[in-house]
Amino acid sequence: MPSKRSAKYRRAKWRHFLFTIGPNRLTGGRLLDRHHAGGVVTRHIEIECPLWPRELDGVRIAHVSDFHIGDLLPLDKAVRVIEQLEDERPDMICNTGDVIDLDCIDVRPMFEAMRKLSPPLGNYLVLGNHDELDDPDLLRRMARASGITVLDNEMVQVEHEGRRLAVGGIEWARTPDACSRQIDRAMGDGTIDILLSHNPKAFDHASERGVPLVLSGHTHGGQVARKDRPDANLAIAHRRSAGLYEHGDSRLFVTVGVGAWFPVRMNCPAEIAILTVRSGSRN
């Protein structure tokens, strides 16, 4: 497990100094003040999903990701973002990771805010690469203590009012091959309806395995995008970096996330996504 002495943690700390702390000092603190003042938009998206089970037609999923709680997103703002979901009355909340930016602070108030919403189909979390920098096990314990299902290469079945849903999730994996191995571990010989993966690179293998819907984050939509072209952005390592994608009958939604890893967003506002999933004609 990585620790504060790990090379990954030290590199992340340097990046944080170079792109956040240093520039913020140069601007007399104005950079972070301006960043903290930025709002988080609620986006409503309808997803036509051919493989989605008919009895789950119209399920509303609150998809949140990449809070990066720390210098760039104070905990109280993260709690307010979750509270913003209250009026939406989602059926389930899916958090696709990077809750923590660097140091694993006490984020239980955010998890408790999720618990308070008590979505009937549950609260789910998969961890991202930043969550692994300091103390991923502590983060898992805090989430589970608030009744959140943390999915580490596994799946769970949930049933509510006659509706059954198989929810899978994988731990952080950097490459498509590593994602594929985790997906196979999570699914075994079974099927799942929805897969949570921090890395959108899981999508190709998930679609090969017939997963109807994959939710991801990680890219932040590049944080800087061309006007009216959210997919033309700085996340050049990712073919699928913002919004909705199709491959065969499977669908992927990549949220640009709530937080940031450097204090600038241009043409790429922080978001929470409310997804309404419609079963397609094949059901």
Ligand SMILES: [Fe+2]
């Ligand atoms: Fe992230």
